[in-house]
Amino acid sequence: xxxxxxxxxxxxxxxxxxxxxxxxxxxxxxxxxxxxxxxxxxxxxxxxxxxxxxxxxxxxxxxxxxxxxxxxxxxxxxxxxxxxxxxxxxxxxxxxxxxxxxxxxxxxxxxxxxxxxxxxxxxxxxxxxxxxxxxxxxxxxxxxxxxxxxxxxxxxxxxxxxxxxxxxxxxxxxxxxxxxxxxxxxxxxxxxxxxxxxxxxxxxxxxxxxxxxxxxxxxxxxxxxxxxxxxxxxxxxxxxxxxxxxxxxxxxxxxxxxxxxxxxxxxxxxx
Amino acid sequence: xxxxxxxxxxxxxxxxxxxxxxxxxxxxxxxxxxxxxxxxxxxxxxxxxxxxxxxxxxxxxxxxxxxxxxxxxxxxxxxxxxxxxxxxxxxxxxxxxxxxxxxxxxxxxxxxxxxxxxxxxxxxxxxxxxxxxxxxxxxxxxxxxxxxxxxxxxxxxxxxxxxxxxxxxxxxxxxxxxxxxxxxxxxxxxxxxxxxxxxxxxxxxxxxxxxxxxxxxxxxxxxxxxxxxxxxxxxxxxxxxxxxxxxxxxxxxxxxxxxxxxxxxxxxxxxxxxxxxxxxxxxxxxxxxxxxxxxxxxxxxxxxxxxxxxxxxxxxxxxxxxxxxxxxxxxxxxxxxxxxxxxxxxxxxxxxxxxxxxxxxxxxxxxxxxxxxxxxxxxxxxxxxxxxxxxxxxxxxxxxxxxxxxxxxxxxxxxxxxxxxxxxxxxxxxxxxxxxxxxxxxxx
Numbered sequence: 108x109x110x111x112x113x114x115x116x117x118x119x120x121x122x123x124x125x126x127x128x129x130x131x132x133x134x135x136x137x138x139x140x141x142x143x144x145x146x147x148x149x150x151x152x153x154x155x156x157x158x159x160x161x162x163x164x165x166x167x168x169x170x171x172x173x174x175x176x177x178x179x180x181x182x183x184x185x186x187x188x189x190x191x192x193x194x195x196x197x198x199x200x201x202x203x204x205x206x207x208x209x210x211x212x213x214x215x216x217x218x219x220x221x222x223x224x225x226x227x228x229x230x231x232x233x234x235x236x237x238x239x240x241x242x243x244x245x246x247x248x249x250x251x252x253x254x255x256x257x258x259x260x261x262x263x264x265x266x267x268x269x270x271x272x273x274x275x276x277x278x279x280x281x282x283x284x285x286x287x288x289x290x291x292x293x294x295x296x297x298x299x300x301x302x303x304x305x306x307x308x309x310x311x312x313x314x315x316x317x318x319x320x321x322x323x324x325x326x327x328x329x330x331x332x333x334x335x336x337x338x339x340x341x342x343x344x345x346x347x348x349x350x351x352x353x354x355x356x357x358x359x360x361x362x363x364x365x366x367x368x369x370x371x372x373x374x375x376x377x378x
Numbered sequence: 379x380x381x382x383x384x385x386x387x388x389x390x391x392x393x394x395x396x397x398x399x400x401x402x403x404x405x406x407x408x409x410x411x412x413x414x415x416x417x418x419x420x421x422x423x424x425x426x427x428x429x430x431x432x433x434x435x436x437x438x439x440x441x442x443x444x445x446x447x448x449x450x451x452x453x454x455x456x457x458x459x460x461x462x463x464x465x466x467x468x469x470x471x472x473x474x475x476x477x478x479x480x481x482x483x484x485x486x487x488x489x490x491x492x493x494x495x496x497x498x499x500x501x502x503x504x505x506x507x508x509x510x511x512x513x514x515x516x517x518x519x520x521x522x523x524x525x526x527x528x529x530x531x532x533x534x535x536x537x538x539x540x541x542x543x544x545x546x547x548x549x550x551x552x553x554x555x556x557x558x559x560x561x562x563x564x565x566x567x568x569x570x571x572x573x574x575x576x577x578x579x580x581x582x583x584x585x586x587x588x589x590x591x592x593x594x595x596x597x598x599x600x601x602x603x604x605x606x607x608x609x610x611x612x613x614x615x616x617x618x619x620x621x622x623x624x625x626x627x628x629x630x631x632x633x634x635x636x637x638x639x640x641x642x643x644x645x646x647x648x649x650x651x652x653x654x655x656x657x658x659x660x661x662x663x664x665x666x667x668x669x670x671x672x673x674x675x676x677x678x679x680x681x682x683x684x685x686x687x688x689x690x691x692x693x694x695x696x697x698x699x700x701x702x703x704x705x706x707x708x709x710x711x712x713x714x715x716x717x718x719x720x721x722x723x724x725x726x727x728x729x730x731x732x733x734x735x736x737x738x739x740x741x742x743x744x745x746x747x748x749x750x751x752x753x754x755x756x757x758x759x760x761x762x763x764x765x766x767x768x769x770x771x772x773x774x775x776x777x778x779x780x781x782x783x784x785x786x787x788x789x790x791x792x793x794x795x796x797x798x799x800x801x802x803x804x805x806x807x808x809x810x811x812x813x814x815x816x817x818x819x820x821x822x
Binding site for chain 1: 415417442451456458464629630636658660
């Protein structure tokens with residue numbers, strides 16, 4: 108079915124409109140980061156751009172150590188979550204029991220509790236285990252936090268794989284590990300990749316646990332941004348500069364991996 | 379075989395030596411973690427702390443900078459669970475007595491004579507004292523004052539009196555408002571929050587002879603002084619205030635005033651330095667200042683806030699922490715800031731010696747006003763009728779954060795036209811009664 112010019116125009120406007128609307132806050136933030144503090148709150152589009160805010164932000168905080176923490180914690184959290192989720196999703200997708208459905212729903216229900224509700228117990232556990240302000244502590248919390256979503260996504264991808272393929276593998280003598288490694292993973296790679304990417308982005312942006320469980324040693328970029336908000340005094344330009352620097356790596360990363368992301372998220376949607 | 383064993387033993391011994399060396403190095407050196415807010419004076423302190431590390435090579439500093447409310451929550455969790463993540467906290471004079479009472483803070487006794495504790499401004503010092511002991515040392519202090527635009531006053535042919543009253547202020551605001559040119563006669567905090575709109579409102583209510591609680595801890599919100607105060611607040615912001623006043627806190631009003639949109643603004647004295655700074659303000663040469671206006675009850679508690687450095691009782695490095703806190707709040711530190719950044723940048727509101735310094739008086743023309751404002755702030759004094767609590771623009775009880783913010787939202791509702799002043803005060807009264815009842819007041 109060919110689109111009429113009218114339909115094409117409409118989808119053009121809708122597509123670009125949505126994209127611009129979603130991108131506007133980020134564009135505005137980048138713009139503000141080049142303004143002076145005096146101009147930062149005015150909606151003017153014309154101003155003399157300067158790098159002052161960036162200079163100040165670099166002078167005041169060690170960006171690289173925050174960024175390194177972010178990378179280590181996000182990648183670590185995602186890898187750990189995948190290590191647990193791949194076998195779990197495999198078991199649930201190919202060897203379901205009466206309780207599989209209930210287990211899946213229960214896992215999802217853990218996401219319904221606002222994190223602040225368990226702040227004090229978690230804080231006490233971390234204190235006793237000596238995990239406060241450590242990267243391994245945050246890796247553990249992020250892995251647990253993303254586990255339900257990762258399991259769910261992998262489960263839906265695995266469901267698309269016909270059981271017969273795995274059976275054929277078993278006939279040829281593959282053990283469970285071989286089945287997962289040589290058959291399932293290659294078949295669902297786009298799905299696993301997009302799950303990993305999503306988990307990475309969620310970890311990168313997480314701001315509650317990272318602010319509450321770290322102080323100086325393991326603080327990631329979210330803590331770096333938070334340090335530029337101020338109760339007294341103008342700070343919007345500096346805050347924008349800090350935020351721009353904090354989201355830049357993941358934005359660039361997202362840009363390069365968007366093909367995988369979109370492919371994975373729509374994987375199996377049309378068959 | 380023997381050789382292998384030998385080298386094995388050698389490795390073990392060397393390893394042990396290394397461990398030992400590591401352990402003794404860790405004992406001699408201490409690393410202290412400082413939790414602080416991001417404001418100008420604290421940023422300067424962070425920069426100058428390299429001097430401290432030079433003087434004390436065995437003490438290393440780690441900084442955690444957070445937004446005020448995030449910091450408060452973060453630090454409270456840590457202290458309440460005795461996790462000991464922080465060795466120095468930046469907290470307000472609202473928290474110091476409350477936390478001291480809980481046993482969360484280490485007392486600041488045995489201060490060296492060179493610290494000259496008697497040089498601290500009296501009202502500020504009193505706010506940090508609990509049971510006769512100091513529990514925090516002030517890093518900077520502030521009261522509030524009235525800022526106005528001298529050019530607009532001149533144009534309207536009016537003059538700011540030396541001690542304005544709220545009635546006069548109302549008249550001035552009407553005269554200089556020029557909404558067509560986006561000039562608003564009066565900017566005030568409207569953003570709900572115990573430290574935002576309620577700081578100003580509490581001070582205004584005190585000035586009109588009102589109070590939060592009577593001696594039996596019964597809330598006194600639905601009372602004539604509150605009606606008078608909130609009607610004034612509501613009227614002046616509706617007639618002469620900027621649009622969307624309920625989203626304006628300190629920073630938003632600072633931005634409005636510095637970009638030339640406010641005729642008058644009543645807020646913290648710390649804004650003085652920012653409004654005078656040509657880099658931040660387009661009206662730097664047109665700012666006038668006057669004391670806070672007075673109402674029906676002159677001499678009421680007005681406004682006193684200080685940011686202080688305190689040491690949590692859970693800190694394992696209290697001695698090193700104390701060394702830093704006394705350094706950062708000392709006379710020498712103030713001299714150091716003056717030398718590196720100029721006198722106008724020294725942290726204000728803590729020491730008599732700062733205000734007596736001729737260089738400071740010259741660099742900061744508003745210094746005298748600030749000192750006077752702090753001295754008459756009267757945070758531990760009485761409202762028109764006796765009150766059982768302390769605090770100028772807040773009530774020094776743990777429940778006030780919740781109550782203040784809730785009442786703040788109700789009062790913001792009058793500005794947006796959701797409720798009338800009458801309805802708002804009735805609602806605030808019953809909500810506060812409920813909270814106080816649940817919290818077990820009156821306590822004996």
